[in-house]
Amino acid sequence: MTFIISLAVSIVFGxxxxxxxxxxxxxxxxxxxxxxxxxNLFIVAAGIMRGRPPIYPLPEGQVVSDPLVxxxxxxxxxxxxxxxxxxxxxxxxxxxxxxxxxxxxxxRAEAEDAEALDRGEPIRRRRRGGGA
Amino acid sequence: xxxxxxxxxxxxxxxxxxSVDVPWAPTLDLRFAVExxxxxxxxxxxxxxxGFLVVVYSSRYIPLHLHHExxxxxxxxxxxxxxxxxxxxMVGLAxxxxxxxIFLFWDLTAIASYYLIGYDAHQExxxxxxxxxxxxxxxxxxxxxxxxxVFYAAYGTFSVPExxxxxxxxxxxxxxxxxxxxxxxxxxxxxxxxxWLPRAMAAPTPVSAYLHSAAMVAxxxxxxxxxxxxxxxxxxxxxxxxxxxVGSIIVGGLIALTRDVLKQLLAYSTISQYxxxxxxxxxxxxxxxxxxxxxxxxxxxxxxALFLTAGAxxxxxxxxxxxxLGGLARPMPLLAASSGAAAAGLAALPLSIGFFKDxxxxxxxxxxxxxxxxxALMAATLTLAYTWRFWTxxxxxxxxxxxxxxxxxxxxxxxxxxxxxxxGGVFVSPFEELARAAGEVSYAAAIEDVELAYHLDARPExxxxxxxFALGALVVLSRPVxxxxxAAFARLGERVGPERVYRAGLKExxxxxxxxxxxxxxxxxxxxxxxxxxxGILVGLxxxxxGTSGVYRFGGFVTEDFPLLLAxxxxxxxxxxxxxxxxxxxxxxxISAAGFSIAVSYAFFGAPDVALVAVLVETLITLIxxxxxxxxxxxxxxxxxxxxxxxxxxKVLVAVLAGxxxxxxxxxxxxxxxxxxxxxxGLLELTPEAHGKDAVTVILADFRGLDTMGExxxxxxxxxxxxxxxxxxxxx
Numbered sequence: 001m002t003f004i005i006s007l008a009v010s011i012v013f014g015x016x017x018x019x020x021x022x023x024x025x026x027x028x029x030x031x032x033x034x035x036x037x038x039x040n041l042f043i044v045a046a047g048i049m050r051g052r053p054p055i056y057p058l059p060e061g062q063v064v065s066d067p068l069v070x071x072x073x074x075x076x077x078x079x080x081x082x083x084x085x086x087x088x089x090x091x092x093x094x095x096x097x098x099x100x101x102x103x104x105x106x107x108r109a110e111a112e113d114a115e116a117l118d119r120g121e122p123i124r125r126r127r128r129g130g131g132a
Numbered sequence: 133x134x135x136x137x138x139x140x141x142x143x144x145x146x147x148x149x150x151s152v153d154v155p156w157a158p159t160l161d162l163r164f165a166v167e168x169x170x171x172x173x174x175x176x177x178x179x180x181x182x183g184f185l186v187v188v189y190s191s192r193y194i195p196l197h198l199h200h201e202x203x204x205x206x207x208x209x210x211x212x213x214x215x216x217x218x219x220x221x222m223v224g225l226a227x228x229x230x231x232x233x234i235f236l237f238w239d240l241t242a243i244a245s246y247y248l249i250g251y252d253a254h255q256e257x258x259x260x261x262x263x264x265x266x267x268x269x270x271x272x273x274x275x276x277x278x279x280x281x282v283f284y285a286a287y288g289t290f291s292v293p294e295x296x297x298x299x300x301x302x303x304x305x306x307x308x309x310x311x312x313x314x315x316x317x318x319x320x321x322x323x324x325x326x327x328w329l330p331r332a333m334a335a336p337t338p339v340s341a342y343l344h345s346a347a348m349v350a351x352x353x354x355x356x357x358x359x360x361x362x363x364x365x366x367x368x369x370x371x372x373x374x375x376x377x378v379g380s381i382i383v384g385g386l387i388a389l390t391r392d393v394l395k396q397l398l399a400y401s402t403i404s405q406y407x408x409x410x411x412x413x414x415x416x417x418x419x420x421x422x423x424x425x426x427x428x429x430x431x432x433x434x435x436x437a438l439f440l441t442a443g444a445x446x447x448x449x450x451x452x453x454x455x456x457l458g459g460l461a462r463p464m465p466l467l468a469a470s471s472g473a474a475a476a477g478l479a480a481l482p483l484s485i486g487f488f489k490d491x492x493x494x495x496x497x498x499x500x501x502x503x504x505x506x507x508a509l510m511a512a513t514l515t516l517a518y519t520w521r522f523w524t525x526x527x528x529x530x531x532x533x534x535x536x537x538x539x540x541x542x543x544x545x546x547x548x549x550x551x552x553x554x555x556g557g558v559f560v561s562p563f564e565e566l567a568r569a570a571g572e573v574s575y576a577a578a579i580e581d582v583e584l585a586y587h588l589d590a591r592p593e594x595x596x597x598x599x600x601f602a603l604g605a606l607v608v609l610s611r612p613v614x615x616x617x618x619a620a621f622a623r624l625g626e627r628v629g630p631e632r633v634y635r636a637g638l639k640e641x642x643x644x645x646x647x648x649x650x651x652x653x654x655x656x657x658x659x660x661x662x663x664x665x666x667x668g669i670l671v672g673l674x675x676x677x678x679g680t681s682g683v684y685r686f687g688g689f690v691t692e693d694f695p696l697l698l699a700x701x702x703x704x705x706x707x708x709x710x711x712x713x714x715x716x717x718x719x720x721x722x723i724s725a726a727g728f729s730i731a732v733s734y735a736f737f738g739a740p741d742v743a744l745v746a747v748l749v750e751t752l753i754t755l756i757x758x759x760x761x762x763x764x765x766x767x768x769x770x771x772x773x774x775x776x777x778x779x780x781x782x783k784v785l786v787a788v789l790a791g792x793x794x795x796x797x798x799x800x801x802x803x804x805x806x807x808x809x810x811x812x813x814g815l816l817e818l819t820p821e822a823h824g825k826d827a828v829t830v831i832l833a834d835f836r837g838l839d840t841m842g843e844x845x846x847x848x849x850x851x852x853x854x855x856x857x858x859x860x861x862x863x864x
Contacts, residue, residue, distance in 0.1 A: 002687030006799035008700040014791025015707035021783045024772040030723050034707055037730050042798050044737050048812050053740050054827035065738030066812040067827035073742050075843045081749040082850035088760045089854040095764050101772045
């Protein structure tokens, strides 16, 4: 079972790594979610014992799961979800300022802005529609 | 404030000093050890006393300066903040007894000096000079840290007095002591680090007067004086100090004779003067230790007055060059007299404090032999010559240009300093006591039979002084003969001097930084790789270092594990599917399928709490994802739905590599669960005592309650961040 769990962790992680390398911001965020899922799974699996839930009254003569890793994983899950929410909000913010969710397009636009600044020109505003 | 600090330092001295020694970071053996000993008193008095006069001076000078530079008057606050910060760290540096503490205050002075030298930040010259001063003194300060760590590794303490008792002459002392001494020499602008000081003259004049006479450059010799009990055990280090001192005297003195810009002349003079101090430390003995301290006092009084004079003269006439000035004694008699007194002090004329500084210089040189006496004579002659050139060039001779009236506050501090120089020439004993107390700290023994007084007889010191006056006059008169040679020497220094090395080094560093920047932030892959690749390499090294061969276990499989297996298969399949899905909504559904499968698998791990939270969180993430998709128009999403084929193979390769890596890591970890010191069982046993039934909730709410609080604050911060991003980023 150890092998199977490790395999599952590594496949989820690998899929996340693949998505993080994509150009689409939404895919990148989903990649981060997958990676954090893999990490959480790993933490829970790293418990010393695996068995019944660690809730009183404890079952007689049966192995109880390690409560410590579970508490850690709980914290990690909540923080991971917060990070995902923040990343999504950032992606949306990038969309509003650049009208795209493609990282390459955004990088290119930023490089152009930097060059324009070097030349002393004002930055071209890319907001759709008029007004601030 | 500065005056108060001065009074406090004076009182502290008269009251016999005091010390504070509290553990600061005991695990690292760091102590916050400060003591107001002789050395500390001397430099604190200098820093606060001259600092006070400089602040008085700049209260008038800085508004005028800002007016000339067309800057708002409010900028004066910045000046005073940094000059007081400098003063504070200088006093701290003077009192610190612990090498790490010294390093901290050392860097604080460097930071303050950076802002002070670069005060006219709109001028590129200013910024360049400030950066140069910071880099030269700051980077070399790392040597001080290294030296301190070497001492700590060998003797287990950072405390200078303790080290003084422990160290033995040998290679270790030469290396570590040498490193510390080099840091001090760089700060004191000694050869070959002298080039930053003339550059730093880009600072406003009060800064030059303060930093480059009494404070920043003095910090270097303060450090040498502080660790002198260690340095003096090594003949090699003393020899090196002597050589560097002589080199600085010659380079500084000769170039000072050629400079035309007032402050440049004074800057090279400072290099030369601190060369004296280092020279005296190098010659060693009680004369050397006490003489160096006395020299610092005399020089600081005289040189800060001359710097302030330069500022006042420039303020009055608008000229910065000697060749465009002259004959100012008539319109500005008080200034001429005050700075004349200071110049006499620098040139070591009788009836000024300077006479005694040369007396102890000659005394300590004579102690070491005729060669040293000859060097001392040459040094004193050079000083006399360029000081003469400075003062007469401004105040005597043909009158050139007009002189406007200047505020009293620009003259009064110079007068105070000039009077002090003259008082010191008559009643030398307070200064002598100060220097003796400081010298005793450096020498690490009592200094008793060094007396400073006028002796009207033909003792060697007096003969050397007379020879100095004669030779000085000769040098002044024979200027047409040697002028060309010295100018050629100065040009040679500009052509091949150490400043070139600095510039080349800076350029290389810049190129390197640009290259790293290019690699790292060229695109997202670069950014991700710049973090993940080193992290992966580190983990890989850890894996290799732990030695995992033969520990991999397949692990048993029982029928009860079957549901867990199913859940894991679900998660895996869904995860792999996310890589191929194109439509965004499908993508969200697939990722939530993966998330829910993992949540279910938690349940089969015997972790119902985790499973419940995971289900909740997955639901939330799915909703947030769908909400984000709703906010972004369909057109934009459709454009991004395509999975580009560019670098596709490389991405797959990287992903497979990452997965394989994770496999090796997690399998190795999970195969080696240790059962020693079983924390889990302890937690389970404690759970009823915390009046809880569920061990996990008890851990979260009680045993590790602070963690949970941190977690909650993270969530709150994220909420704030998300709200801000959505509100600010709303499309008009």
